[in-house]
Amino acid sequence: MSSIDALKPSGPKAKSPATMKGPGLFLAQFAGDAAPFNSLDAICGWAAGLGYKGVQIPTWDTRLFDLEKAATSKSYADDITGLVASHGLSITELSTHLQGQLVAVNPAFDDAFDAFAPAAVRGNPSARQAWAVEQVKHAAKASRHLGLTTSVSFTGALAWPFVYPWPQRPAGLIETSFAELARRWVPIFNAYDEAGCDIGFELHPGEDVFDGVTFEMFLAAANDHPRCNINYDPSHFLLQGLDYLSFIDIYHERIKAFHVKDAEFNPTGRQGFYSGFQPWIDRAARFRSLGDGHVDFSGIFSKMAQYGYESWAVLEWECCLKHPEDGAREGAEFIAAHIIRVTERAFDDFAGTAPDDARNRRLLGIA
Template identity: 55%
Template sequence: MARPATIQGPGVFLAQFIGDAPPFDSLAGLAGWAAGLGFRGVMVPTHDARILDVEAVARDAARADEVRAALADRGLVLTELAAHRFGWLLAHHPAYAVAAERMAPREVGDRVAWAGARLRLVARACRALGVSRCAVFSGALLWPYVHPWPLRDPGLIAEGFAELARRWRPIVEAFDAAGVDLCVEPHPGCDVHDGVTFERFRAALGNHPRVKLLYDPSHMVIQGMDHLGFIDAYAALIAAFHVKDAEFRRSARSGAFGGFQDWIDRPGRYRSPGDGAIDFRAVFSRLSQHGYGGWATLEWECCLKRAEDGAREGAAFIARHIIAVTRHEFDAALQGRGLAPGEIARALGLQP
């Protein structure tokens, strides 16, 4: 069993805070804003060149140095890169063609090939920046078949995971060559959306050691899963952690699928940390107990609270929940030097 570890943080995922006005329109601006709120690390998205020009960083060591310096000057650590959009584009069902058009430049013809090329650039950018983890989505070839009606053939599902593996295998190899773990985030709307689908995805890739997990308990709450038991089941594979709250309000009119309603009206909805149903004391305790020493990163996606307020409160929330793991057992003084065989027998009442 892994030794307990102290989680690092607070970190923040910058994707949800990007905007068109300063300080939210540049990495330097976002870094200054995040540092001012008390964050110590940032997860940086790779889909917006204003924030991170992946191609430039991958090809020019000087640009990578500039990125690191911009963060270090503000007391921040680059915790992970995130390439969720590229992962989704790598393997999306044709039903999502219109949505996919919004995630790639208009001039792109083959979006799957383009996404694969971008992911390989991200791997090189990670190596240039000294980052050892990258967050991704698996893609969504099979999601239209998630509920078994019309009846689905098991062969369709098997072939779907086989195709996922064919598309991801060269990407995994590129990240392996760069010394970077791919942290797959189980997410509704993606083929990897729970533990079972992650296991199947990873098995299709030969259980490659670079294929890890990004743990986000909010996605488990809205699916009715045991988000604490998930930690026990997959602790050895959890390499990244999003701090995002959620709640599921049982309803007579709507259920887990949400009835096509806006987020605020769905029974399952995302909230800012502390405003939902997740017991984060237990989450942080369980992760620390199992030896997770990575970053606790705020992901703000709340249907009620302002982003700025969620970020400010989130930094303090994470800092308050981090457990500085003890180096000594509380009864260490009573353990002494150990008992000799004769003393053991006496302690058990077997000898006078």
């Protein structure tokens, strides 16, 4: 069976309906130099006060977290766990989005992405890549020390400059790029396997893996590695015109994390999905705070519950209009209101009867 066939729904669902955890908050967009956003202790207190139950930690922000120390010191990891728990919170996942981006960078973006790396490796793509790989592997070990079973990241991109097929792509270009992307990631997947941790990729324009088809291509090139999974974020799918509800039907077994982020698409006679190089506020396709966009979250939360997703619903706040603190406050309420507490019994159990094989056979006319 091919990797694509394996992703198609067939037969009974592998998991029963489940109630997910949340709300969680991705801290990356809120961390800063001013209190309460400049330390893990203070930002956790702020998040808990808004009603959050978990925090997703950006591993590149040393104001909040020391990734290498968490990978090498179980006692440090225990201290972090205890600090977060002191606010009534859990750690949902560690994020290596920026480091994952640097695992694969097309030369066209070398200068732009150098800012994600420490000064010592800037201007040196091979050294930068080696640093990024080590960082993502550190996150596997740190996750194990923290008792986490999922981490979230980006794949990086080699083929992205060729996303639109003009000029015509040379034969074999895309196959070569995905083979190379998998060659770089498989050793990282193996490190995650040793740590007992999945890695969920945010399928995002700018990455080579940005939709279902490209995820299938990557998965096939990585020999269906069990640690290669998805961080589901519907905002990126709405802005591509992808059916984000059917996506859950197809890929639910690979969805290990969930970014709850809204978006809207308002095409005009002047611009569409690509939005004409406009700033975010002037784009037809743009991100919004939860509840202000076009994403059908009632449908999403229903499907995630149906397919037994029981991990975290984590707000990733991005909006070109609303103040982030208002978005965070409203986001906690929005997620809490959408989480479905799964029923433990059928609604028509009151009319049920006890098992009776003889009666069943009579009803079916079986001698």
